Amino acid sequence: MKKYLPILRLILSEKSLLFHTIKVRFQGRMSDMKFIDAGWLIDGSGGPVLKNVRIGTEKESIVSINESGFKDPSIKAADLSLCTILPPLVDSHVHLCMSGTVDPFVRKKQLDINFADAKVVISNHIAQHLSHGVLAVRDGGDKYAHSLRYLNECHDIMESPVKIKVSGKAWHKAGRYGGLIGRPPEKNCSLAQAIKNCSDKIDYIKIVNSGLNSLKEFSKETGPQFSIKELSDAVKIAERLGLKVMVHANGKKPVEFALVSGCHSIEHGFFMGDENLGLMAKKNIIWVPTACTMKAYLEHMEKKSVEYDVTCMNLEHQLKQIENARKYGVTVALGTDSGSTGVHHGLAVKEELNLLITAGYSVPEAVKCATFNGAELLGINEFGHIARGEPATFIAIEGMPSDIPSSLSSIKAIFINGRIRYSDQAKSKDYCAWD
Structure with a gap:
């Protein structure tokens, strides 16, 4: 700090x-x-x-x-x-109470950090964003909603000009991935009803609709966590509350379900395929690719390993999807997933911008993803x-x-x-x- x-x-x-x-x-x-x-x-x-x-x-x-x-x-x-x-730059996907450390002990410990320690960590991460010209971030959730509490109790926009948009705790299916960033609806309570019952003063609804990407088996997909009806009902409730829905989704079916249901942005979107890219463009749904997560993994892996080879292919496939998204006319907003392994707040914006350029975007086009598109996604009118x-x-x-x-x-x-x-x-x- x-x-x-x-x-x-x-x-x-x-x-x-x-x-x-x-x-x-x-x-x-x-x-x-x-x-x-x-x-x-x-x-x-x-x-x-x-x-x-x-x-x-x-x-x-x-x-x-x-x-x-x-x-x-x-x-x-x-x-x-x-x-x-x-x-000013916008990072449309971060986790402010998590650092990009690669130390497994620290990574595990930070998942159960108390708020007193979390607010110091969050302040430090906000300063890191500012030092790289980032004036707005969208937090993708943490299981104790520390970022939400920080925004409500600690963040002074007059002292730090970085705007923070938060989703609080994400929603995931019971027994499925998502516990480190959120919680499932209570037993016998639908996703839509859980969203309606939640009184947290948040800016977005975050829904997890798939698992993580495999680093051992290329293009392995997990099934959707929620049905199209469950997601559609959740989106309708969110819109009645004046909130947009961001959906963590990898793989063809999880992304398709989210798009058909009318979500407002797809987070990650690895291995979703060209049909989903076309649908995304048609429905004007924003994509936040977070490709730099795979690059970060590569930098800390043993090169002569299955994991390294698979992660290389994961990154190459995502870059090809980003290239195709440009051709289809998909609106892409830069997001880094900062707080993931090896993905450091502020610094990762440089990495993601570079990957957009590698995928075929011109510098002005990549900057648009990191400025105007991000500001539009976050509902920011003051810049972009x-x-x-x-x-x-x-x-x-x-x-x-x-x-x-x-x-x-x-x-x-x-x-x-x-x-x-x-x-x-x-x-x-x-x-x-x-x-």
Whole structure:
């Protein structure tokens, strides 16, 4: 936690840099406008990269984006000419109270962590996300609902700008996988009734509808945990409560059942097949592939083993599905499953972005998955797309777009509603800032 304290201290330092505010007369009144000269802009739409862009802001909003370069030397602007500006990142699938440690003893122990210890762990993980430009996460559940309690009791958005969306405890079938992140409905109680009876103030319903992926037998599938009717009834109840449903599902049938039932996102989706991808595109259901989980396993396995070979094939198959999802027009949102073995909070966003690019997405397309699509999935309106009239909320990273995702470890500044909330060069004479 200590190494992230400098970041957290700077978050509230809106005057950490010197900014040249210019006064311009606008429709008969004096207006404070601020400008940034950016080397490159990725706006989150998936469209082409813009080069040598001057961004103008007023109060909390973007009022101009000049694509013709820095032509007016009389205007003093924040110099980010060696940086790329993009929307804040969104990790659509994390487990905040779990770390990515590969130590089996620690992994087992953290499953039964008490809240006093969990809130320290969660705070640390939020800081790790922030240090990589992630300003929103969606938590996929833990069996004690520590992340939900943390959000309600400990999280102060004024101190940490990272938005947290939570599902509390996930729902799984009795006797099936899911105990480490949730609980089954009570005996003689349907899934829909259990959801209706639950009084937790959550943002999402999380349902587990399959098992885990085998690391010993390639493409091995488990059966659905719930029937189409059970899932459909659950989705209807959730929608009446104003909640979306995220479904953990791997394999053809578990994914098909979730899609037919009208869920709002598929989590993981390994080995679901092209027919499900087509259905997903048709029904406009979002996919969160979490491919980096397999890559993380590979990095800690004995190379000359069955597990290593199977995991390699698992990853290759998922990358092919991601490639096909792009062709079908499936909306993909970046999610990492951070907290899984070897999948570290914040850092894993770089890994997942790289895998999207490996699967055939251009850098702007991959960034859209990690920004606009994630913000849409989480119901966030404050950021996701950089355009005139939108909030002046974005991040600046060192280097060119071609340096992404490795450059995500070099966050230059974070701007929120027209104000700097973090900069790594608070005293740089070459850098201008707000206020």
